[in-house]
Amino acid sequence: MARVIVMGAGISGHTAALYLKRALGRDHEVIVVSPAANYNWIPSNIWVGVGRMDEKQVRFPLRPVYKRLGIEFHQALGVAIRPFGDELGATGAIDITYTDPARAGEAARLRYDYLINATGPKLNFAATPGLGPDANSLSVCTVDHAQATAKAFAKVIKEMKAGAHKRLVIGVGHGGCTCEGAAFEYTFNVEHELRQAGVRDMAELTYLSNEYELGDFGVGGLAFDQQGFVSNSKLWTESLFRERGVAAIVGAHVKAVDPGIIHYELLDGTTGELPFDFAMLLPPFRGVDIKAYDAEGNDISEQVFAPSGFMRVDADYAPKPYEEWSPGDWPKTYQSAIAQNIFGIGIAFAPPHPISRPRTSPSGTMISPAPPRTGMPSGVMGRTVAESIARRIKKGATAELCTASMASMGAACIASAGVGMRHGSAASMTMFPIVHAFPNPGEISRQPRVRLASPATGRS
């Protein structure tokens, strides 16, 4: 009987666990380790953050689901990976600390035949002084953050109804952030709710982003085939901002957030200040705090993880200039760089480089989006790696691995605001592939430069 451990129960980890159990049945063990008792459908935290959903609508307890499916669940935090075992044997192991109230603080070591690291991101609010719900800005990254943000938003609306003008800023809180799409969606949810509340004219709404231009979304922008013309996401996004009366500051690195004022630096080297009454700024991500040790107990974290804390997998991590980037740099199997029975998926794997062209300000500050790894590709990665592991367990350790490179995978993005058939609006787009050919003539000849996408703005 083989044992597979999945660390993390987000989109990629949960998907991988379900596919593994389906493929392996009762003949093999599937174990999920997650510090949270609940699954959180994070994309819907956007609507919790404007008060349109409550926490029960965006999360559910994992334990009953896993119990029904025969998956063993440990509510615990992964603290170390031992790819080559320890003094007791060469079988790989992970060290965990229970967060389950019944065993809180208890440490354990679990052995595995295969390991999937789907631990997601660490929300790195500490990268910017004053950033985050424990300091001077708000967030929708977790349900708790989103609920606090919804309360603050309701308070601002109440004050506007009483006649006060308010300044609302939504965006990203660091030059190296990702998830601009989430900030974009939250911006237009806030705009929608302000209109619904009848206070739109009392609010000055500003989108603050590290993107070089509107519509970049961390993927270097998109090209649309629209009514026989190649249009782009920049024009489409600018049109939406004009239509909805939202201001934008792009190419911005937030240096600090003081109470009521954001300090930022722009790509042209100038600095500015943006006063606010309500600011929801997403943090940059880094890998979770997890160590790796060899069988003798020596720290090998630098071999297992990139400096960003994300896991090194089968990507080409050799530093190279933008002109030499290639879709082939991106991982295909998500197999760890140092152990054939470990895989890193979802946000937990280290990308080889960004997708958007990297840019720095004259002072050397990197102001460029990190590559997004959204729900749809994360789910595909989870399924792909689950199928690879099931294949190896059933057919032997040399069975061919399944592949799912972001350079040959599409993604769908749906941004919606409001609810109901007559009172909401939505924009949807698909893009293929996620990682495009970079401006290398050799690459262009092998892959279409234009990524097809179809904007479909819904109700206005």
Next chain:
Amino acid sequence: MPTDANGSARIDSTTEAIANAPLPTPRTLRSRKSIPRQIVRFCSFNARMLRMVAKGHH
């Protein structure tokens, strides 16, 4: 309105680009509100997503 380090209002190229961006025509706005059209587009978009997920790995 954001200000620069001297406290002056900042009008940058993004602000200009937004001010000059195209607006939807009345016909486009009507089509966005057409429930039958949006149902067709909803179904077509979901079919496209399913196709992408199915083809996303090998």
